[in-house]
Amino acid sequence: MNARNTLDFLLYDWIQVHSLGDRPRFADHSRETFDAVLDTCERIAREKYAPFNRLVDTQEPQFDGEKVILPQATHEAQKAYAASGMLSAAQDYDIGGMQLPYTVEAAANSFFAMASVSIGSGMLTTGNANLLMVHGTELQKQVFALNEFSGRFSGTMCLSEPQAGSSLSDVATRAVPDGEGFESDPLGPRYRLKGNKMWISAGEHELTENIIHLVLAKIPGEHGKLVPGTRGISLFIVPKKLVDTDGQLTGERNDVALAGLNHKCGWRGTTNTLLNFGEGKYPVRGEAGAVGYLVGQPGKGLHCMFHMMNEARIGVGLAATMLGMAGYQASLDYAKNRPQGRPMGPAGKDAAQPQIRIIEHADVKRMLLAQKAYCEGALALELYCARLVDEQHTGDAGAADDARLLLEVLTPIAKSWPSEWCLEANSLAIQIHGGYGYTRDFPVEQYWRDNRLNMIHEGTHGIQGMDLLGRKVLMEEGRGLQLLAARMQATIEQAGLIAELAPHASALKEALRHVGAATRSAWATGNPTDALANAVPYLQAFGHTVLAWIWLDVALASRAKAAGQGEAAHTGRLAAARYFFHYELPKIGAWLKVVESRDLTCADCPEEAF
Numbered sequence: 001m002n003a004r005n006t007l008d009f010l011l012y013d014w015i016q017v018h019s020l021g022d023r024p025r026f027a028d029h030s031r032e033t034f035d036a037v038l039d040t041c042e043r044i045a046r047e048k049y050a051p052f053n054r055l056v057d058t059q060e061p062q063f064d065g066e067k068v069i070l071p072q073a074t075h076e077a078q079k080a081y082a083a084s085g086m087l088s089a090a091q092d093y094d095i096g097g098m099q100l101p102y103t104v105e106a107a108a109n110s111f112f113a114m115a116s117v118s119i120g121s122g123m124l125t126t127g128n129a130n131l132l133m134v135h136g137t138e139l140q141k142q143v144f145a146l147n148e149f150s151g152r153f154s155g156t157m158c159l160s161e162p163q164a165g166s167s168l169s170d171v172a173t174r175a176v177p178d179g180e181g182f183e184s185d186p187l188g189p190r191y192r193l194k195g196n197k198m199w200i201s202a203g204e205h206e207l208t209e210n211i212i213h214l215v216l217a218k219i220p221g222e223h224g225k226l227v228p229g230t231r232g233i234s235l236f237i238v239p240k241k242l243v244d245t246d247g248q249l250t251g252e253r254n255d256v257a258l259a260g261l262n263h264k265c266g267w268r269g270t271t272n273t274l275l276n277f278g279e280g281k282y283p284v285r286g287e288a289g290a291v292g293y294l295v296g297q298p299g300k301g302l303h304c305m306f307h308m309m310n311e312a313r314i315g316v317g318l319a320a321t322m323l324g325m326a327g328y329q330a331s332l333d334y335a336k337n338r339p340q341g342r343p344m345g346p347a348g349k350d351a352a353q354p355q356i357r358i359i360e361h362a363d364v365k366r367m368l369l370a371q372k373a374y375c376e377g378a379l380a381l382e383l384y385c386a387r388l389v390d391e392q393h394t395g396d397a398g399a400a401d402d403a404r405l406l407l408e409v410l411t412p413i414a415k416s417w418p419s420e421w422c423l424e425a426n427s428l429a430i431q432i433h434g435g436y437g438y439t440r441d442f443p444v445e446q447y448w449r450d451n452r453l454n455m456i457h458e459g460t461h462g463i464q465g466m467d468l469l470g471r472k473v474l475m476e477e478g479r480g481l482q483l484l485a486a487r488m489q490a491t492i493e494q495a496g497l498i499a500e501l502a503p504h505a506s507a508l509k510e511a512l513r514h515v516g517a518a519t520r521s522a523w524a525t526g527n528p529t530d531a532l533a534n535a536v537p538y539l540q541a542f543g544h545t546v547l548a549w550i551w552l553d554v555a556l557a558s559r560a561k562a563a564g565q566g567e568a569a570h571t572g573r574l575a576a577a578r579y580f581f582h583y584e585l586p587k588i589g590a591w592l593k594v595v596e597s598r599d600l601t602c603a604d605c606p607e608e609a610f
């Protein structure tokens, strides 16, 4: 089974994405138009991305003192991506978009993540422009967002600072009004920004005419003091080069300077930068300070950023998934071709016999099935969440609200689960290659390095765990958790009627009960220190329970499909589901035990004891 067949099965046979064509917004769409988009992206990824994945890893971005130099292949790939129209895929027709459902957009983008995850920075540009379409003024949309959708400009997200990573309340970049009449600049209230932003992806390059930074900064209150906490954070558009109200470059450089490139473990095709805002390297009208235009209301910057969070986190989960999938396909191919060892019969091994291929060893099959269960399961989860995004935007009021709440609960899983388990899949792909996997002559070590990022950015694992147990399962009196449980229950009931799935249905029912009980036990003292001490084991157990449900539901859809065609694929899906229920789901017992008992082994360990 290649990734496209898996994707097609999940999209059409499982979540029935073509049924979205019945909604007014997607009325011009059908399976035919969705397939055309998928085919185009698959082709561009095959021709312009995949052949250069190793090149962008070895030819890291270089700064020559003036410009950041990237391989020509990156320029070509991004040009082809912009020309495909994917940057504005989900936007309205009247601004040049395709009105594509988010589910199809995410599925189509997955080909690029699999072919060369770090060549593409489309996700940032689209995310930046989509945010402006919701929170920007009409002119901000025209001047900045539309030029990003066309590929003329690109976008960044500047949240992190050297001292403010997980803790954004400590953002110290300052924004002060830029002189007389600052409120009446047609591009938005005009400020001058000063501060340092760390880890900014695609923060400097020559791929586009301009770079539009979306920057979090604080406007000082009375007495020039910054408001503590996240309340004081506002959002600004800070273009690298200043533009006029027609979006034309004025010829003035804004005061944003590259302080350095970060040299990363993986994901090396994308520049990662430390940017200095307003240090005076490029004074504007004789003064230090980067010119920035306020987006939305002062103090509401994080609110605007979080608006994009679900899609950004699904994007990270999908990238992690597809890197896992790339390793799975490479190791499957290798295992089918590598002869090594002989079978162990009752009389031992017969050295006179030729070697067998390693795919014939049970342990190698274990590693392949684990990868399949992790990666295809994760892909199903991401598409399910993407479908919820479409429901939230185009469903009727009740369904949209349910989708919103389900997304609140599922998004930490959509981000964290593939980041952890598809990374583990990459490690198994290296293991299957033996010593060859540990060399740079095979692609699997790069997939692992590229994937290692995903547990770190867009909220670390620890932060996702605290978000889930500390906020999401509690919000609106636990209604999100109840909604999710009801969906799981519906699958359990259906699967319970089918002999080969009934044991899995019972196991899922017990897992669901256990997660519910552990959630209550974690909060039994009402003390966040007790409850959140084991937030990551909780996240892991919750994630495995969600994935068990996803696999059971996929197995049900697969049975329906198997009646007509795809016997081998069906056998594979049932085997992966069985693997998940037999080898993975039982792990939740250990994870939940420390949650339920509010085990403080880690929390109480004195610093000097380490």
Ligand SMILES: Cc1cc2nc3c(=O)[nH]c(=O)nc-3n(C[C@H](O)[C@H](O)[C@H](O)COP(=O)(O)OP(=O)(O)OC[C@H]3O[C@@H](n4cnc5c(N)ncnc54)[C@H](O)[C@@H]3O)c2cc1C
Pocket (backbone or CB within 6 Å): 156, 157, 158, 159, 160, 162, 164, 165, 166, 167, 198, 199, 200, 201, 202, 264, 267, 272, 453, 456, 457, 458, 459, 460, 461, 462, 463
């Ligand atoms: C390659 C790359 C690309 C990135 N791209 C961008 C980008 O484009 N824009 C952007 O704004 N940022 C970007 N980031 C930054 C990224 O989001 C941060 O690295 C991340 O949020 C973590 O912040 P930090 O590195 O300061 O680590 P810290 O916040 O210092 O965390 C270090 C460790 O401590 C743990 N920890 C921290 N606080 C707590 C707590 N309260 N409770 C429990 N554990 C805690 C964390 O989980 C982590 O394990 C990028 C990072 C990388 C590596």
